[in-house]
Amino acid sequence: MPFKTAISLGVLSLLLGAIAPIYAQPEPQERKDEAKPQQAQHEEHAAKPAPRPQQSYGGGYHGGVKPTETTHGGVHPSGVPQHPQQVRSGFVQSRATSWSSEHRTWQQRGGYNGYRIPDDRFRNYFGHDHFFHIGGLPMYYVGGFPRFQYDGYWVTFMDPWPEDWAAAWYESDDVYIDYTGDGYYLYNRAHPGVGIAVTIAF
Numbered sequence: 001m002p003f004k005t006a007i008s009l010g011v012l013s014l015l016l017g018a019i020a021p022i023y024a025q026p027e028p029q030e031r032k033d034e035a036k037p038q039q040a041q042h043e044e045h046a047a048k049p050a051p052r053p054q055q056s057y058g059g060g061y062h063g064g065v066k067p068t069e070t071t072h073g074g075v076h077p078s079g080v081p082q083h084p085q086q087v088r089s090g091f092v093q094s095r096a097t098s099w100s101s102e103h104r105t106w107q108q109r110g111g112y113n114g115y116r117i118p119d120d121r122f123r124n125y126f127g128h129d130h131f132f133h134i135g136g137l138p139m140y141y142v143g144g145f146p147r148f149q150y151d152g153y154w155v156t157f158m159d160p161w162p163e164d165w166a167a168a169w170y171e172s173d174d175v176y177i178d179y180t181g182d183g184y185y186l187y188n189r190a191h192p193g194v195g196i197a198v199t200i201a202f
Helices: 003-024 038-047 084-093 119-125
Strands: 139-142 145-150 153-157 175-179 184-188 195-201
Touching: 084 139, 084 145, 153 184, 175 195
Parallel strands: none
Antiparallel strands: 139 145, 145 153, 153 195, 175 184, 184 195
């Protein structure tokens, strides 16, 4: 046998020796799910409860804040459930030290992009003719901002309140919500012309 033929046969046998195990591997077994009838598969999946998503405190009303977030003066930002004293503490913490430098209009904030109250509902429940006291409404202190519920909407303060207002103004003063040019503001009838920027949400 010539030398070249011997080398060619040797290389060929090495290649066949390497390829043979690949083709000789057993076929994969049927998956267990495929072997079961479809009814049995359905029953097995139905018996397992679906994993519950990680839920945050407060849900949609409270911006989905997590229960592990820091507190503000002992008031949890989730807003659920809070003792009235905690809410009062939250309102006190929201007082401005210098209203003129801490207040910003919606235009200064880049514009209002929250929920818009439908016009017919706005005319019936909002504006300067529809005033109320915040103190009699559901209130929370959420993520550093006071929030209350009015006419089914959640109203969240985006500004601190002026330092010259009485400490319990939100319990006794007549307030109203109006849309003035660039967004929603809360106005206090005892302090005309001063608007606190607020957001509206369901």
